Amino acid sequence: MKNVKRFAALGMTAAMAVTALAGCGSSSSSASGTTTTGAGTTTTKAAASTTTKAASGSSGSSTGKVYYLNFKPEQADQWVALAKKYTEETGVQVNVQTAASGTYEQTLKSEMAKSEAPTLFQVNGPVGLANWKDYCLDLKDTDIYKDLQSDDYALKDSDGSIKGIAYVIETYGIIYNKSLLNKYCQMDGAKIKDASEITSFDKLKEVADDIQAKKDELGVEGAFTSAGFDSSSDWRFKTHLANLPIYYEYKAENETSTDAIKGTYLDNFKKVFDMYITDSTCEPTLLSGKTGDDASSEFALGEAVFYQNGTWAYNDIKGNEVDDDDLGMLPIFFGVDDANQGLCTGSENYWCINSKASEDDIKATKDFLKWVVESDEGRKSLSTDMGFVTPFKTFSDYLPANPLVKAANEYNKTKTPVSWNFTTMPSEQWKNDLGSAMLEYAQGTGSWDAVKTAFVDGWATEYKNAHS
Amino acid sequence: MEKAIKRYLPIFVLPTLIAFTVGFIAPFIVGIYLSFCKFTTITDAQVIGFSNYAKVFQDDTFVHSLWYTTLFTIVTMVLINFLAFVVALALTKKIKGTYLFRTIFFMPNLIGGIVLGYIWSLLLNGILAYWSKTLTYNSTYGFWGMVILLLWQQIGYMMIIYIAGIQNIPGELIEAAKIDGATKWQQLRYVTLPMLRSSITVCTFLTLTNGFKMFDQNLALTNGEPSEKSELLAMNIYTTFYGRPGWEGVGQAKAVIFFLIVGAVALTQNYLSRRKEVQQ
Numbered sequence: 001m002k003n004v005k006r007f008a009a010l011g012m013t014a015a016m017a018v019t020a021l022a023g024c025g026s027s028s029s030s031a032s033g034t035t036t037t038g039a040g041t042t043t044t045k046a047a048a049s050t051t052t053k054a055a056s057g058s059s060g061s062s063t064g065k066v067y068y069l070n071f072k073p074e075q076a077d078q079w080v081a082l083a084k085k086y087t088e089e090t091g092v093q094v095n096v097q098t099a100a101s102g103t104y105e106q107t108l109k110s111e112m113a114k115s116e117a118p119t120l121f122q123v124n125g126p127v128g129l130a131n132w133k134d135y136c137l138d139l140k141d142t143d144i145y146k147d148l149q150s151d152d153y154a155l156k157d158s159d160g161s162i163k164g165i166a167y168v169i170e171t172y173g174i175i176y177n178k179s180l181l182n183k184y185c186q187m188d189g190a191k192i193k194d195a196s197e198i199t200s201f202d203k204l205k206e207v208a209d210d211i212q213a214k215k216d217e218l219g220v221e222g223a224f225t226s227a228g229f230d231s232s233s234d235w236r237f238k239t240h241l242a243n244l245p246i247y248y249e250y251k252a253e254n255e256t257s258t259d260a261i262k263g264t265y266l267d268n269f270k271k272v273f274d275m276y277i278t279d280s281t282c283e284p285t286l287l288s289g290k291t292g293d294d295a296s297s298e299f300a301l302g303e304a305v306f307y308q309n310g311t312w313a314y315n316d317i318k319g320n321e322v323d324d325d326d327l328g329m330l331p332i333f334f335g336v337d338d339a340n341q342g343l344c345t346g347s348e349n350y351w352c353i354n355s356k357a358s359e360d361d362i363k364a365t366k367d368f369l370k371w372v373v374e375s376d377e378g379r380k381s382l383s384t385d386m387g388f389v390t391p392f393k394t395f396s397d398y399l400p401a402n403p404l405v406k407a408a409n410e411y412n413k414t415k416t417p418v419s420w421n422f423t424t425m426p427s428e429q430w431k432n433d434l435g436s437a438m439l440e441y442a443q444g445t446g447s448w449d450a451v452k453t454a455f456v457d458g459w460a461t462e463y464k465n466a467h468s
Numbered sequence: 469m470e471k472a473i474k475r476y477l478p479i480f481v482l483p484t485l486i487a488f489t490v491g492f493i494a495p496f497i498v499g500i501y502l503s504f505c506k507f508t509t510i511t512d513a514q515v516i517g518f519s520n521y522a523k524v525f526q527d528d529t530f531v532h533s534l535w536y537t538t539l540f541t542i543v544t545m546v547l548i549n550f551l552a553f554v555v556a557l558a559l560t561k562k563i564k565g566t567y568l569f570r571t572i573f574f575m576p577n578l579i580g581g582i583v584l585g586y587i588w589s590l591l592l593n594g595i596l597a598y599w600s601k602t603l604t605y606n607s608t609y610g611f612w613g614m615v616i617l618l619l620w621q622q623i624g625y626m627m628i629i630y631i632a633g634i635q636n637i638p639g640e641l642i643e644a645a646k647i648d649g650a651t652k653w654q655q656l657r658y659v660t661l662p663m664l665r666s667s668i669t670v671c672t673f674l675t676l677t678n679g680f681k682m683f684d685q686n687l688a689l690t691n692g693e694p695s696e697k698s699e700l701l702a703m704n705i706y707t708t709f710y711g712r713p714g715w716e717g718v719g720q721a722k723a724v725i726f727f728l729i730v731g732a733v734a735l736t737q738n739y740l741s742r743r744k745e746v747q748q
Contacts (some may be wrong), residue, residue: 112509128714132508289602440695
C-alpha cells in the first residue's frame with residue numbers, strides 16, 4: 001500500500017504543477033518581455049550601433065539596424081537574399097524574419113514586446129491598422145511614399161497621416177484552364193464556342209452547369225475546385241467573395257466604409273456561392289475538411305476547370321498538368337454590372353515603420369526601403385524573384401513574369417477593376433462568423449438566413465465592438 | 469543538526485524558489501494584472517478595470533466552449549476510468565503475454581498530442597468519407613473524435629496506475645473473502661474496489677484535469693472547426709488572445725477564470741474522493 005501512496009502523491013504533485021502552469025499558459029509566454037524592455041532598449045541599441053559602425057567603418061549615416069518581420073512565407077528566402085545583398089553593399093545589418101503562414105499577428109505581438117522589436121512590419125489594411133496605429137510612424141516624408149503611383153496605395157489614419165505604404169498589388173478572380181475549356185467548346189451541344197463568350201454570370205453558370213453534367217465525358221471531377229472551408233481556404237469566400245456585395249453596396253451608396261451594411265446584393269452573393277458548391281469536385285458535406293492545397297492541386301492537375309483565387313496562386317499551380325499558356329482569368333461575375341466589371345485588384349500588404357524604434361533604426365529602415373524600391377537589385381528581386389506587381393513609379397520597366405498577372409492585366413484594361421473593400425470588414429470575428437454560416441448553409445445544416453444575419457447584423461455588432 | 473539545516477537552507481531552497489518564481493509566480497501575477505488591462509503588446513498595457521471580465525460572458529464562444537468542455541470532461545473521465553479499470557483487471561489475471569499487452573496499451577501515451585491528432589484525423593476522416601462527412605462537419609463529430617483520441621491515449625496510462633493498485637492488494641484479503649464464500653462479483657465489489665480507492669482518486673483527478681486542459685489534440689484534430697464550435701476551453705483562450713485584435717485582455721481574463729474553474733474542480737474532486745479512501 002505504501003507504494004501506491006507514494007505513487008499517488010507523485011502523480012498528484014505532477015498533475016498539480018501541470019494544471020497550474022496550463023491555467024496561465026498564455027500569460028507565462030507573454031510575460032517575459034516586461035522586465036527586460038525598459039533597461040534593454042538603450043543598452044542594446046548602443047551596442048548595436050557601435051558594432052555596425054566598426055563593421056562598415058564608413059559614414060555615420062549607417063548606424064541603425066533593420067529588422068523586417070515579413071508577412072509572406074512564399075517569399076521568405078528571397079527577402080533574406082535581398083537583405084544579405086544590402087548588407088554587403090552598405091554594411092547595414094538587415095534581419096529578416098518570416099512568420100509562419102497564418103501566424104503573423106501573434107508573431108508580431110510577441111516580437112513587438114521584445115527589446116529588439118521589428119523596425120519594419122506589415123498591417124493588412126484599416127482594420128489591422130486600428131490595432132497597431134500607436135506603433136506606426138507617419139511616412140509622409142519618406143521616399144517610398146513619394147514613389148507611389150497614386151495616393152490610393154497609401155494607408156491613412158483618420159487624421160490624414162500616412163501610416164502604411166502598399167508594396168504589392170494583387171488581383172483575384174476566377175482562374176480557368178484554357179485547354180479544358182476549349183475542349184469543352186468543341187463538344188457537341190456545348191453552350192459556347194469560345195471562352196470569350198463568357199461575359200456574364202448567367203453565361204458562366206450555364207457553362208459551369210453543363211460542364212458539371214458532362215464531367216465524365218470531359219475527364220474532369222467538376223467545374224469548380226472544391227470550395228473548402230478549412231482555414232487555409234475559407235478566406236477565398238468569407239473574405240474575397242464577400243468583397244463583391246460590399247463593393248457594389250459601397251458603390252450604390254457612394255461610401256467607402258460603413259458602420260452598418262445593408263446587404264443589398266446578398267442574393268447575387270448566394271447565386272455565385274450556390275454555383276461554387278453545386279458545380280464542384282466534391283460533395284458539399286465534405287467542404288469543412290477541404291484545404292487550400294486540395295483546391296489548388298485539383299486545378300493544377302486538371303481535375304477542375306474553374307478556380308477562384310488570385311495571382312499569388314501561380315506558385316502553387318506551376319509545373320503541373322496546366323501549362324502557363326493555358327492559364328486565364330475571368331472576373332467573378334456578379335450579375336450586377338457584368339459588362340464593365342473587371343477583376344478584383346488591390347492590396348492588403350502595407351509596410352509600416354515602428355515609431356517606437358530608435359532614431360537610428362528608423363533612419364536605417366527608411367534607407368533600406370528606398371533602396372528596395374529604387375535600386376536595380378531591389379527592383380529586380382521584387383519583380384522577378386518575388387513576382388510582385390508593385391504600386392511604385394520606379395517599377396515601370398520591371399514587370400513580373402507571372403502569367404496570371406498578365407492575364408489579369410489584359411482583362412482589366414478595358415474594364416473597371418473591383419477594389420478590395422474587404423479591408424474595411426469590421427473584424428476577423430465577422431469574417432469567421434460569416435464563414436461558419438456559409439459552411440453550415442453549404443452542408444445543409446444551416447439556412448441562408450443565418451448567412452444574412454451574420455453578414456448584416458454581425459457587421460453592426462462587430463463594428464460597435466471594434467470602435468468602442 | 470537543526471542549526472546546520474537552517475544555515476544551508478538558502479542553498480537548498482533558493483535555486484528552486486528562484487526558478488519557481490521566474491517560471492511560475494511572476495508570470496502568473498503579471499497574467500492576473502493583464503486581465504484587467506487593454507493591451508496590444510504587454511509593454512503598453514493600460515488598466516481598464518473589470519470590462520474584460522464582463523466581455524468574457526458576453527462572448528458566446530466562451531459559454532459554448534465551457535459547456536462543451538464540461539461535457540467532454542465528464543464523458544472522458546467516466547469512459548477512461550471504466551475502460552482502464554477493466555483492462556487492468558484483465559491484465560492482472562494470469563494470462564499469457566500480459567506484460568506485452570501492458571506495454572502495447574501504454575504506448576499511445578508516449579506519442580505527442582499533435583501527432584496523435586493528425587493520425588486520428590486521417591483515420592477518422594477516412595472512415596467518415598464513406599458517408600461523405602468529415603470530422604469538422606459539425607461539433608458532434610469533433611466531440612466524439614476527440615473522445616476516441618483521448619481514450620486511446622489515456623487508457624494505457626490509467627491502466628498502469630490501476631494495475632499497481634490491484635497488485636498491492638494483499639492476497640490474504642481475497643483469500644479470506646473466498647473462504648467466507650464470496651462470489652467473484654462480491655470479491656470485486658467489496659474487496660478490490662474499496663482497496664483501490666486511492667488509485668481511483670489519482671485516476672479521476674488526472675482524467676478530470678486532463679479533460680479540462682486539453683489543447684494540442686484539439687488543435688490537431690479539429691482546430692476548433694467548424695467555426696469554433698468544437699473548441700475546448702484552452703483553445704478558446706488561445707484563439708481569443710491571438711486571433712482577435714483588441715481582445716487580448718479578454719483572453720487573459722478567460723485564462724484567469726479557467727484557472728479558477730480547474731482549481732476549484734480539482735480540489736473538490738480531491739476532497740470528495742479522499743474521504744472514502746481506506747486506510748490500512
